[in-house]
Structure formats: C-alpha cells, structure tokens
Amino acid sequence: MTAALEVRGLAFAYPDGHPALSGVDLTVEPGERVALLGPNGAGKTTLVLHLNGIHLPATGEVRVTGLPVAKAALKEIRRRVGVVFQDPDDQLFMPTVRDDVAFGPANLGLRGPELDRRVQAALAAVGMEDVAGRPPHHLSFGQRRRVAVATVLAMEPDVLVLDEPSSNLDPAGRRELADVLRSLDLTMLMVTHDLPYALELCPRAVVMDGGAIVADGPTAELLADRELMAAHRLELPFGFDPRVVAGGGSSPA
Amino acid sequence: MGAGHAATSLHVDANSPLHRLPPQCKVAATALFVIAVVATPREAWWAFVLDLALLVGLAALARVPLGVVARRLVLEAPFLAFAVLLPLVAGGPRVDVGPVSLSESGLWGAWNILAKGTLGAFAAVLLVSTTELASILRGLERLHVPRAFTTVAGFMVRYADVVSGELSRMSVARRSRGHDPRWLWQARAVAASAGALFVRSYERGERVYLAMVSRAYDGAMPVLHDDAAPPGAWAAALAPAAVAAALAAIAWSLR
Numbered sequence: 001m002t003a004a005l006e007v008r009g010l011a012f013a014y015p016d017g018h019p020a021l022s023g024v025d026l027t028v029e030p031g032e033r034v035a036l037l038g039p040n041g042a043g044k045t046t047l048v049l050h051l052n053g054i055h056l057p058a059t060g061e062v063r064v065t066g067l068p069v070a071k072a073a074l075k076e077i078r079r080r081v082g083v084v085f086q087d088p089d090d091q092l093f094m095p096t097v098r099d100d101v102a103f104g105p106a107n108l109g110l111r112g113p114e115l116d117r118r119v120q121a122a123l124a125a126v127g128m129e130d131v132a133g134r135p136p137h138h139l140s141f142g143q144r145r146r147v148a149v150a151t152v153l154a155m156e157p158d159v160l161v162l163d164e165p166s167s168n169l170d171p172a173g174r175r176e177l178a179d180v181l182r183s184l185d186l187t188m189l190m191v192t193h194d195l196p197y198a199l200e201l202c203p204r205a206v207v208m209d210g211g212a213i214v215a216d217g218p219t220a221e222l223l224a225d226r227e228l229m230a231a232h233r234l235e236l237p238f239g240f241d242p243r244v245v246a247g248g249g250s251s252p253a
Numbered sequence: 254m255g256a257g258h259a260a261t262s263l264h265v266d267a268n269s270p271l272h273r274l275p276p277q278c279k280v281a282a283t284a285l286f287v288i289a290v291v292a293t294p295r296e297a298w299w300a301f302v303l304d305l306a307l308l309v310g311l312a313a314l315a316r317v318p319l320g321v322v323a324r325r326l327v328l329e330a331p332f333l334a335f336a337v338l339l340p341l342v343a344g345g346p347r348v349d350v351g352p353v354s355l356s357e358s359g360l361w362g363a364w365n366i367l368a369k370g371t372l373g374a375f376a377a378v379l380l381v382s383t384t385e386l387a388s389i390l391r392g393l394e395r396l397h398v399p400r401a402f403t404t405v406a407g408f409m410v411r412y413a414d415v416v417s418g419e420l421s422r423m424s425v426a427r428r429s430r431g432h433d434p435r436w437l438w439q440a441r442a443v444a445a446s447a448g449a450l451f452v453r454s455y456e457r458g459e460r461v462y463l464a465m466v467s468r469a470y471d472g473a474m475p476v477l478h479d480d481a482a483p484p485g486a487w488a489a490a491l492a493p494a495a496v497a498a499a500l501a502a503i504a505w506s507l508r
Contacts (some may be wrong), residue, residue, distance in 0.1 A: 052467055078469040085467075089415050090460040095387030095407050099477050104468035106475030115477075135387060137414045155468065 002066040004030045004159050004187040005051065005081075010060035011211075012046055019112070020046040022211040023060070030065075033188040035198035035219055038208035044191045047208070048161055051189070052081040065158050079108055082152030086164045088144035092136035097128070097147050100136060104155040123147075126180050142173030144179060159187045166194040167225035195223055195236055199245060206241035207232055220245075263325070263381040270489075271315035271383040276392030277481035278490035285378045287373045289497035293367040297504030301372065304497050308375045311493060317382045325378045329370050336366035386410050391478050404474050406462075416454055421451065 005028040014049045020043045028034050032037055033193040050062055053069045062069040064080045082104075083193055085091050094100035098119055105118045121243060123129045126146040126239050145165070152160065164182070166174045174197070179187065181201055192198050198219055205219040209232045215222055223242035229235070236242065271279070312322055327411070343359030381389070394403045423446045432442055479498050 049463075054463060054466060075469050075471070078467060083463050083464075083467045085460065087460065089412075089459065091464045093408060093411055093465070095411060099387075102477050103465075103470075103475065107469035107471065132422055135385075137411065137413070151468065195427060213420050 001030065003027045003063070004032070004065055005189065006061075006063040007050075008061045008063075009046070010047070010050060010057055010062060012043075012050065012055060012058060020211055021050075024211070024213055026206060026213060026216075027085050028187060028189060030158075030187055031185070032204060035202035035205040036189055036191045036197070036208060036221075036232060037193075037198060037205055037232075042208040042232075043211040045163065046211075048083060048163060048189075048191060051131040051159070051161055053058075053077045055218055068199055075108065076136065079155050080158045081161060082155055082157035082159070083161045083181070084148050084152050084163065084165065086167060088136075088141070091148040091151060092144060096132070096137060097123070097134055097136055097139070098132040100147065101132075101151050101154045104151055108155060118154045118156070120198070122150040125153050126150045127176075131198075140173075142169055142176060145169060145173070145177060149180065150162045157186070159189065160184065162188065162190045162192075164194075165190060166192065166197045195234065195242075196240060196245070199223060199242055207234070209233075260442040263378075264385050265315075265317050265321060265382040267316040267383075269315045269383065271311065271379070273367040274383075274490050275395075275480070275486050276384050277395035278392075278482050278486050279380055279384055280389060280392040281396060282490040283376050284378050285491065286497050287496035289494055289501050290369050290372045290376075293369075293497075293501040294504050294508060295361055295368070296362075297500075297507070298368075300504045301368045303500055304372050305375070307493055307496060308372065308379065311379055312375075312408040315383045316381060317379065321382065322375060322378050325382075326371065326374050329374045333367060334371055336370075339363040339366070391501045394478070395480075395482075400474055412454075412457070415457070416450065419453060420446070420450055 005026065007024050007026040010021055010024040011019070013019045024043075024047060036047070038044050045253065048188075050057060050069070051064070053074045055072075056071060057069060057139065064077055067073055067076060067080065069077050092100050093101055101119045101122050102115055104116055110118060119132070120129070123132055126145050126149050128143060128150060131139060131143060131147070136147065139147065147178065148162075149165075150160075158223050162181075165177060169177060178197070178201055181190075188202070190202055202219050205215075205222045206213055207215040207222060207228065214232060215225075215228055223234075223236060255267035272459060289476075290301075290304055309319065310317060340355040340364045341353075343356035343362060345356050345358040347354045347356055348360070384392070387407075387410070389406050390403050393406075394494075396398065426447065427442055432439075434440060
C-alpha cells in the first residue's frame with residue numbers, strides 16, 4: 001500500500017543559514033492519526049510547510065500518496081494535503097462562510113452544483129451548515145475553527161494537517177472539535193502542545209526536536225517515558241497520568 | 254481573537270422587496286439616482302422635494318426607520334459645514350439677513366450642496382441598510398468592477414473587526430500599565446502602538462496569503478457567483494432612478 005505521507009532525508013535551512021530541518025524521515029500510513037509533538041522551534045511548522053509544497057524540498061524527498069512534492073504538481077499536492085492553520089482569522093478571509101469554504105474547490109476548477117455539493121458536505125461534516133451565509137467574523141472562535149477545518153475538507157484531501165487545533169478553544173469547543181476530527185475518515189497529522197488531546201485523538205505520536213525526529217511510537221508509551229519527555233521540554237498537565245487514561249478516550253485507528 | 258459581533262454592520266434586518274432585489278440592480282440604481290439628482294438644476298427646489306418624497310417612500314417600503322436614516326446622515330455633517338461657509342465668503346450680489354450680509358450665489362451654492370448631498374447620502378444609506386456588505390461587493394463584481402478592487406474591499410471588510418480588536422486590546426494593555434494620555438506630547442506610546450499594529454497587520458497579511466496558497470490559490474480569485482438578475486428586478490430597481498432622471502429633465506425644460 002502506498003504511504004499517505006512519505007518524508008525521506010528532508011533537510012532545510014532558512015535563507016539566513018539557520019537550519020530548521022536536518023534529515024527528517026517519516027512515514028504515515030493511510031487512515032493513521034499521528035500527533036507531531038515537540039518544543040517551540042523544533043521545526044514542526046517548517047515540516048508542515050513542506051508537506052503541501054509551500055517550501056519545496058531542497059534536500060531529501062516528500063511524497064503524498066506516492067506523488068513527489070515538486071513545482072509541477074503543486075495544485076494536486078495542495079488538494080491532497082489540507083492544512084488547517086492555527087489562527088482561523090488567517091484562514092477565513094472571504095466575506096461569507098460559504099464563499100470561504102468554496103474558495104479551495106473553486107481554485108481546483110469546480111463550479112456550479114458540484115461546488116455547492118462540496119461546500120454543503122464540508123460544512124455538514126463539521127456541523128456548521130447553519131452559518132453558511134454569515135460573515136466569518138460573526139462566529140465564535142470555536143465555530144471559526146470548525147469552519148476552518150471545513151474550508152480544507154471541501155477540497156476532499158487525502159491528508160489533513162492541523163496546526164495546534166485545540167489552541168484558544170474553551171473546554172467545550174475543544175471537545176466538539178475532537179468529536180468532529182474523530183468522525184472524519186482521513187489520514188491526520190496534528191501538530192500540538194496539548195498532550196492530552198494528542199493522546200485522546202492520535203494512537204501514534206512523533207516527537208521532533210532540533211529539526212529531526214527523535215521518537216516515534218504509540219502516544220501512550222511516549223507520554224509515559226519521563227526521560228524522553230524531560231529531554232524535549234514536553235510536560236504533561238498536573239495530575240495527568242497517560243497510563244491511566246490510555247485507551248479510555250481514544251478509539252483505535 | 255475576540256472580534257465581537259460586528260458593530261460595523263449597517264444592515265437593517267428585514268425581509269422587504271428592497272432587501273430581496275439582486276445587489277447589482279440596487280448598486281446600479283443607487284448610482285444612477287445620485288447622478289440624476291446631481292444633474293437636476295439647483296433652482297428646481299420642487300424636484301428635490303419630490304426626490305425626497307420618493308426616498309421616504311422607499312425607506313417605508315424597506316422598513317428602514319427614518320430615525321435610523323437620520324442618524325446615519327450625520328456622516329455628511331463635515332461637508333455641510335463647508336456649505337454653511339459658502340454664503341459668507343462667496344462674492345457677487347448680496348442680501349441682508351438681519352445683521353449679516355450673505356452672498357446670493359453663495360446661498361444657492363450652499364443649498365445645492367445641502368439638497369444634493371442629503372439626497373445622495375439618503376440613497377446610499379438605503380442601499381447599505383437593505384444590502385449586506387458582502388452582497389454589495391458581489392453586486393459590484395457583477396457590474397464588472399475590477400476584481401482586484403472588490404477583493405481588496407472584501408479583505409478590508411473582513412479584517413476591519415480583527416484589526417480594531419487588536420487595537421483595542423493594545424489600548425487596554427497600555428492603560429493597564431497606567432498610561433493615560435491627555436496631552437499631545439504623551440502621544441508617543443499611541444504612535445508606537447500604531448506602528449506595532451501596522452507590523453502585526455502586515456504579518457497577518459503574510460499568514461493569510463500562506464493560507465490562500467495552501468488552498469491552491471494561484472493569483473486569481475475564483476469566480477464564485479454568477480447569478481444574473483431577471484429583467485423584472487432590473488426594471489423595479491431602476492424605476493426610482495428613472496423618476497429622478499425624468500424630474501431632472503422636466504426641471505431643465507422648464508428653465
């Protein structure tokens with residue numbers, strides 16, 4: 001089976017020479033939900049921007065369901081990999097929710113009834129059909145985050161990449177988003193500092209530090225490894241024991 | 254990101270025939286109405302009275318209260334201040350009103366600005382009260398206004414709340430640290446905030462662009478709406494503008 005995401009020997013340095021990625025290897029199988037953990041500055045966002053070709057691999061290789069990320073295939077790569085950015089105000093820029101959700105598929109050339117169907121389906125998937133005609137800035141933060149997910153779902157991606165999906169959400173909004181994400185039958189890569197959220201949603205986790213992947217395994221095991229956690233500035237919330245929680249909230253992939 | 258519910262929305266919620274007209278018809282009709290009013294000779298005061306009666310009737314039809322219209326007309330106050338000066342400073346034959354001597358042509362000039370400005374503003378208020386901003390932009394697009402313009406205007410509408418929210422948070426943070434500007438020389442911190450706000454908005458622009466490119470944006474905004482208006486809608490929307498144009502024509506022919 002072709003891997004949903006395949007990253008081989010990926011290295012990247014910013015124009016000022018500062019290295020951000022130094023040889024990343026990562027394979028994500030179709031249908032997997034993987035948490036990407038690591039301290040600030042570990043290179044997580046840089047890796048994400050390589051997955052949809054915002055940065056093209058200078059050294060190494062990135063493949064999305066077999067298709068190499070390269071200039072010629074950018075449109076198809078961006079259809080296959082949907083990125084939900086951290087601040088929904090960055091993602092929602094059109095005058096109405098409907099127009100915003102239509103933006104991606106319209107860029108792929110869809111028009112008319114097929115475009116409407118995509119918009120409907122994407123909004124239904126996140127439970128936001130009722131707000132289609134409203135301007136994004138009239139929505140609550142949690143609603144905006146869910147609409148941001150819909151804007152990407154409308155492109156019918158193979159892989160959903162989420163940057164800090166639970167940040168700034170109140171506990172109810174956080175839970176509602178988790179329900180939405182669990183209901184999607186998609187390969188998912190979730191960048192997060194919210195370790196309980198990672199444990200709840202992602203059976204597998206990958207830890208990045210210093211531009212490389214330093215650990216890869218079942219989320220519950222990684223979070224229970226105190227030495228690993230301490231070495232990479234990862235901290236569990238007070239009183240949170242992953243061994244007790246594991247299996248309780250998460251469903252198998 | 255607490256952009257609250259938009260206080261900036263001028264839309265008056267109602268389901269009237271005016272609300273239901275396609276936006277491109279209303280935008281075009283408003284523009285033509287204003288042109289017709291401007292083209293009316295200033296001496297034909299009766300034509301302006303009829304134009305006003307027409308607008309009052311439309312406001313009633315749209316269920317936009319006249320009080321709301323009056324409050325929004327305050328917007329034209331700075332222009333009227335200029336009009337008030339005209340009779341005092343213009344030359345030509347003068348008339349004495351009590352102790353002040355006023356220029357006759359200045360009085361006509363002031364009346365001209367007052368009447369046409371108020372009617373034009375009234376028409377614009379009716380447009381924004383019955384049409385969502387997003388629809389107005391769509392109407393402009395339909396009328397072949399360049400997409401670069403409508404896109405930029407759309408971003409402005411979308412981010413006005415976000416940017417003003419950031420501004421008010423910065424202001425709260427400043428005042429929370431004891432800043433209480435009363436004099437001009439205390440404006441330094443405010444100016445620094447304005448600079449920071451500019452940089453933040455610029456960075457947001459970069460992030461928005463990144464999000465757009467990630468959704469396969471390639472430099473051209475996709476056309477999402479192509480809903481033509483039926484001839485009936487055009488006829489209904491243009492009727493008031495046609496009446497105003499007829500009044501202008503009659504006024505010219507009577508001179």
